Amino acid sequence: xxxxxxxxxxxxxxxxxxxxxxxxxxxxxxxxxxxxxxxxxxxxxxxxxxxxxxxxxxxxxxxxxxxxxxxxxxxxxxxxxxxxxxxxxxxxxxxxxxxxxxxxxxxxxxxxxxxxxxxxxxxxxxxxxxxxxxxxxxxx
Numbered sequence: 001x002x003x004x005x006x007x008x009x010x011x012x013x014x015x016x017x018x019x020x021x022x023x024x025x026x027x028x029x030x031x032x033x034x035x036x037x038x039x040x041x042x043x044x045x046x047x048x049x050x051x052x053x054x055x056x057x058x059x060x061x062x063x064x065x066x067x068x069x070x071x072x073x074x075x076x077x078x079x080x081x082x083x084x085x086x087x088x089x090x091x092x093x094x095x096x097x098x099x100x101x102x103x104x105x106x107x108x109x110x111x112x113x114x115x116x117x118x119x120x121x122x123x124x125x126x127x128x129x130x131x132x133x134x135x136x137x138x139x140x
Contacts, residue, residue: 062076
């Protein structure tokens with residue numbers, strides 16, 4: 001839930017929702033993507049995609065254009081302003097949260113080790129007769 005709150009704090013001043021950001025991440029400047037294929041990739045109907053595109057278009061972040069191969073099909077592409085906004089969003093999304101920045105080196109090394117173990121164990125086939133291990137993570 002904290003991650004959702006952080007995302008909302010980041011997006012709200014820009015007047016964007018997580019759906020808007022998801023759409024922007026699928027678009028590039030200059031390259032148009034057909035609205036129908038975008039709706040399919042979002043698993044939503046065309047009217048929902050139209051609503052998302054309308055809101056981004058109102059802010060000058062995307063533009064509609066016809067596909068050169070079939071002028072009946074509307075495609076969506078980022079504007080120059082949309083590309084800049086997407087870049088800023090990408091930078092903000094990958095900023096570590098303050099809680100992570102506050103950890104000391106030992107805690108970060110323990111976290112890295114623990115996450116590595118989790119990743120490695122998820123790649124292996126579980127042993128049928130193995131009992132789950134209960135590890136206690138030391139607290140500082």
